[in-house]
Amino acid sequence: MHAHSSLTPRPLTAAIAWRDAGGIETDRLRLVGVTRDYARGKEIFGEGEKAEFVYSVIRGAVRAFRVLADGRRQISDFYLPGDVFGVEPGADHGGSAEALCDTVLVVARRSVLVDEGDGAMSRRLWRLAIDELKRCQDHLLTLGCRTASERVANFLSDLAERLDCGTTLELPMSRQDIADYLGLTIETVSRCLTQFQVAGLIKLHGCRTVELCRPRALGDLCE
């Protein structure tokens, strides 16, 4: 893919659905807008910027994060194809977002999320927020309670499930990204992966491709 950051002049309309958590509410948020390419590492929006647009991932992946004054970074979530992000109730973005790899997004004006008077849009936004909150609470449990190995095992299991990629997982993010997501260092992440490989749980084919040899055993490690 030849990525560039300018608004592409493609007036393409894309309809995006995301995972349905329950089964009660079949109503999903659909985002209509233009597609736009972001090169690896490019900023999508920054903390404190006006939240003018909302986004949905078509291809690639995105990291959402905040940084402390001294540069320590916490990645709160990775967004994958089908995910919607950047939706804020306030005027400004509370965190930053960057493309992990060359990435294609649907970008829509925030105003497309306005209600048609029936409250359906607000209900979709509520669902979106609650689903993200649930993921955030899971993540909190991981950072507060789990050991390094459990964190990495849980990360691999979760990512494999979200990418729906069978047993061979293509990591869109670097070790540094994984470390900043899991509250560890790159060295510790690396050691955990080799430890899993030695134990026969995974097999690394280059550092971005992970084959899950015993996904069940990996899942058990997560507690």
Added chain:
Amino acid sequence: MHAHSSLTPRPLTAAIAWRDAGGIETDRLRLVGVTRDYARGKEIFGEGEKAEFVYSVIRGAVRAFRVLADGRRQISDFYLPGDVFGVEPGADHGGSAEALCDTVLVVARRSVLVDEGDGAMSRRLWRLAIDELKRCQDHLLTLGCRTASERVANFLSDLAERLDCGTTLELPMSRQDIADYLGLTIETVSRCLTQFQVAGLIKLHGCRTVELCRPRALGDLCE
């Protein structure tokens, strides 16, 4: 207060507002229902239970948490007077909630949150979820990046602000609760507090009362 857990026969109507994050949307959620007393430590709802009711704190405090299979516990949030909690889009509660101390709640059937057709209720629920998400992401930053001292300092500053109590803070929770909230042990929490006391930042009057002597310096510790 003489707390008990049975539904009190007081058909009191309480209207509860919570903190407004922005300034744009002045519309706040109000919960109408009966009040109910919970003794210290009593369960309000458990993980996996049907989410039949929603709650608002009148007096006291509540811990929301999840536990791993082996008993490790992560407290995701404390709810204080004015806070609304227990609102779920799905059928079941994703976590548990217990009273930290003798506590009075407004309990309302979930059905009171149904829209009147104008989407106003869904918008309020969205705001509620987003505000909780923001708090959760702050918490994530703490658990992923900060040292033990920074966590405890941040915890004290945040709680003092939320309780709006000036410089003398009455802790509604035990050291174990603080530890499980911050991803630390009780010993580490205790050591941080004495360290702050030695440094002249706080003064402990019994283990539940904290006087913030230099709140600014404490805030600076949070990064």
Added chain:
DNA sequence: CGGGCGATTGAATTACATCAAATTTCGTGG
């Protein structure tokens, strides 16, 4: 006043971080 639980303090241990190479991966140009 005395019993018991929660909190504090101290000593030893450890999981993870830090510091410092060695090695692999991968993009780029010959």
Added chain:
DNA sequence: CCACGAAATTTGATGTAATTCAATCGCCCG
């Protein structure tokens, strides 16, 4: 297609913040 070089990852040695284990203290409540 292969070789080169920079960047990312892995591996090893050492350091340390926080945990664990073990008393002791002190606050509360009968």
